[in-house]
Amino acid sequence: MTARLPDGVVLAPEESYETALRHFRLEFSRAGLRTGIVLVLLGVGLDHAMYPEWQAAFAGWRLLASALMAVILCGMRTEWGKHNSQWLTFGWLLLPQIMIAAMIAATEGAASIYYAGLTLAIYSSGIVLAFGLWQNIVFGGVSYLLYAAACAHHPVSFELHGPFVVNSMFLLMSATISAVFTVYNERARYLLFKLKAQVAQKNRELELTNRSLAEIKGQMLQQEKMAALGTLAAGLMHEVNNPVNFCLMAIDLAAEDPVARTSPLLTECLADAKQGMQRVQHIVSDLKTFAYRKNGDNxxxxxxxxxxxxxxxxxxxxxxxxxxxxxxxxxxxxxxxxxxxxxxxxxxxxxxxxxxxxxxxxxxxxxxxxxxxxxxxxxxxxxxxxxxxxxxxxxxxxxxxxxxxxxxxxxxxxxxxxxxxxxxxxxxxxxxxxxxxxxxxxxxxxxxxxxxxx
Structure with a gap:
């Protein structure tokens, strides 16, 4: 494997708005789905208070709807579910609506208190959940059609001044308000995303600047050390070279002495001493070459x-x-x-x-x-x-x-x-x-x- 530091710090790629929105919708859909399961099950208390004769049947319907919603929640954890989270969100929102419509049909039609559940879901789709505009409009329309179909089992519900007309107006108003909220929520999310992206970019630029400053500081410290070492090397060469030269001259003179020439051991010792002095010269010269830096563009x-x-x-x-x-x-x-x-x-x-x-x-x-x-x-x-x-x-x-x-x-x-x-x-x-x-x-x-x- 090969490693190389690039010319500049590679900044992390920015996440697209579509990707960020998909993650945002997925997380909010999961949270809303968990809340929806709890609310569907808690509705058993409302069944007991309002329609005790239907309590057992409605409890079964609620368990079935909650089980299907739990299956969708598990599906959202898969890769397929993550890429199709909007359709799954639309599906799990419709499950309680279908259940509520069935309860309305089974009880009092337009006079049933359960119509409030339809309104609550419509508001949630636009205000709480990150729904798209067209999805919100379709969801509101489907919810109203389910309500109308449920009331059709009770012909008396369609009286001109009856509860059906009033409830229909509230449902349509809820769908309209939800759609308007969806538009402005979408704009707010986009502006928030842009702001987060700008802050992240500034943070990356700041990190790059800090790294550059740290590197420059380190290089300056290293240059100061080299400059000090160069000054030391220059003085060392001057102080060491003179006695080394004297030693070399003395060794050469000693090597010419007749006694040294006739003694192999003394000749070898003088040669070793000369080699050692020459090594000292080389080391001091190398140290000066390394540390005594020159200046200039050349x-x-x-x-x-x-x-x-x-x-x-x-x-x-x-x-x-x-x-x-x-x-x-x-x-x-x-x-x-x-x-x-x-x-x-x-x-x-x-x-x-x-x-x-x-x-x-x-x-x-x-x-x-x-x-x-x-x-x-x-x-x-x-x-x-x-x-x-x-x-x-x-x-x-x-x-x-x-x-x-x-x-x-x-x-x-x-x-x-x-x-x-x-x-x-x-x-x-x-x-x-x-x-x-x-x-x-x-x-x-x-x-x-x-x-x-x-």
């Missing part, structure tokens, strides 16, 4: 040998590589263009992370392989370790600022983030690949130095 146009930068990085982190087998496979020509000190810093960071991971895993022998190949005008560099690997969920975040798997106090989580930006400034990309339990690779590329300027 920094990335400078030419340097990647092989030299790699050697400097290995020497500077040599104390951490004592028990690590380091293998190098480089082409004969490694002349590249860029900021040598910054690339040394990238290599040191990659080596340090690899060493810590390998030692933490306890896997032996520890192996670190650095390979480089030319691909067109880019030098492709791979740093591979045989550590424990990086899990997929962490691999996708390794280049995020302040992301770290180390314990508190062992790192800020800025190393790979800064390294990514360094390679990005060189026109390349830093990638991470890993197989858990096997290996981890860090891959980056650098531009070839122009031939005419060599």
């Amino acid at each position: 920094l990335l146009s400078a030419h340097f040998l990647f092989e030299r930068a790699l050697g400097a990085a290995i020497r500077l982190i040599g104390h951490e590589l004592k028990d690590i087998k380091v293998a190098r496979d480089l082409p004969a020509d490694t002349l590249v263009r860029g900021d040598e000190a910054a690339i040394i810093g990238v290599l040191i960071n990659l080596f340090s992370n690899a060493v810590m991971a390998m030692r933490k895993a306890g896997k032996r022998p520890h192996e670190l392989a650095i390979t480089a190949v030319w691909t067109g005008q880019r030098l492709l560099v791979t740093v591979r370790d045989n550590g424990p690997g990086i899990p997929d969920e962490q691999l996708a975040r390794v280049f995020e600022p302040f992301f770290t798997t180390r314990e508190v106090g062992q790192g800020l989580g800025l190393g790979l983030s800064i390294s990514y930006r360094v390679i990005e400034r060189h026109g390349g990309v830093l990638l991470a690949e890993s197989v858990v339990g096997e290996w981890t690779k860090m891959i980056f590329d650098l531009p070839r130095a122009e031939t005419e300027q060599r």
Whole structure:
């Protein structure tokens, strides 16, 4: 698997209004359905008070309607039910209406108190539930037709000044009011959705700004540390080089002494001492190259040998590589263009992370392989370790600022983030690949130095 931090933070895709409305309607329909089941069952008390002779029959009807509504509630939990929630809502709302119409037909027709239940359901469809306009109109019309059909069993109900006309007017008025509420509720929901989307967008932009500020702050701290280290390196080179040069001169003079020439042991000791002093010179020189940064726009146009930068990085982190087998496979020509000190810093960071991971895993022998190949005008560099690997969920975040798997106090989580930006400034990309339990690779590329300027 490969992980790369994109140029900008990828914002979460915005949910469409249709999708949000579908979820909204589904949740409100479920809540309304549960409430409807409870109300249908509680109506047993009304049956007992108003029509005790029908109590047993009506109780059966209520149980049947509640059972069918419960089946619809279960169906709404399925994927099919979620995509057809509006039709299911229309269906479960009609079940109590059909039951109430049957009760009206069985009792007093237009004079029955149950007509109030029809009115309550019509109001609920427009005011409480997130119904669409056409659904609300159809539901109101069907409810009225059910009421008219129930009253048809009682011809006396159709008297001009009787309760049927009055109740019909109330039902039609309820349907009209419900439809008007539906229109304005729909508008209010849309405005609320837009407001939530704007707030969410502002929050994402704020999060992006905070991340950028945190990364800039981390880079500034790192630059301050490098500047201080550069000043220290310059003073260190001045203070150390003089006594080192004196020691080298003394070793050369001692090596010319006749006694030293006739003593193999003394000759070997002087050679070892000279080699040690030269190593001190190299380390101080590498430290200055790494930390004593130059200024100016031409920094990335400078030419340097990647092989030299790699050697400097290995020497500077040599104390951490004592028990690590380091293998190098480089082409004969490694002349590249860029900021040598910054690339040394990238290599040191990659080596340090690899060493810590390998030692933490306890896997032996520890192996670190650095390979480089030319691909067109880019030098492709791979740093591979045989550590424990990086899990997929962490691999996708390794280049995020302040992301770290180390314990508190062992790192800020800025190393790979800064390294990514360094390679990005060189026109390349830093990638991470890993197989858990096997290996981890860090891959980056650098531009070839122009031939005419060599």
